[in-house]
Amino acid sequence: MKKKLLILFLTLFFSGCLDEKPKGDCAADADCVGRAHIDCEGHFMCIENQCIWNCVYGDVVGKAYNKSLNRAREFVRNSPSYAFDGGNLRFIDSSNLECRYCWRYDFAFDSLHPGYGNRSNHDLKQLITPHNVSVVVEWGVVVWARIDSEYDMINQRKIK
Numbered sequence: 001m002k003k004k005l006l007i008l009f010l011t012l013f014f015s016g017c018l019d020e021k022p023k024g025d026c027a028a029d030a031d032c033v034g035r036a037h038i039d040c041e042g043h044f045m046c047i048e049n050q051c052i053w054n055c056v057y058g059d060v061v062g063k064a065y066n067k068s069l070n071r072a073r074e075f076v077r078n079s080p081s082y083a084f085d086g087g088n089l090r091f092i093d094s095s096n097l098e099c100r101y102c103w104r105y106d107f108a109f110d111s112l113h114p115g116y117g118n119r120s121n122h123d124l125k126q127l128i129t130p131h132n133v134s135v136v137v138e139w140g141v142v143v144w145a146r147i148d149s150e151y152d153m154i155n156q157r158k159i160k
């Protein structure tokens with residue numbers, strides 16, 4: 001009997017059935033089912049191991065929302081501040097703006113040093129620094145982006 005249990009355990013383990021679930025709320029969209037949300041009609045999606053609410057505006061607008069979200073995420077990932085020493089990018093929230101294909105996306109990430117932009121020519125302190133990022137996408141184009149409400153990511157300069 002012990003031998004059969006051991007064989008069953010090893011079979012399940014090596015087939016991936018006993019793999020540890022990724023850290024976060026979910027591993028798949030199905031893990032988010034049953035959660036409540038009141039802002040709009042829609043459904044939860046599992047994005048980067050977090051259950052994120054996705055408003056359903058109709059097929060065309062829903063696709064535009066998802067493309068804009070991906071555009072905003074890639075903009076942050078490719079920005080000098082994130083590319084220099086950023087990591088752990090997390091989607092936080094989104095909101096509709098006044099035009100039909102306009103959204104604001106909020107993210108958070110951590111950097112290994114304080115400051116913004118490419119800081120390779122600076123004397124840097126080793127200090128993990130959390131950042132909040134807001135990105136506005138209109139008709140698929142990033143038109144506004146800020147880190148910590150202090151740094152203009154498009155023009156790469158501190159806000160006066």
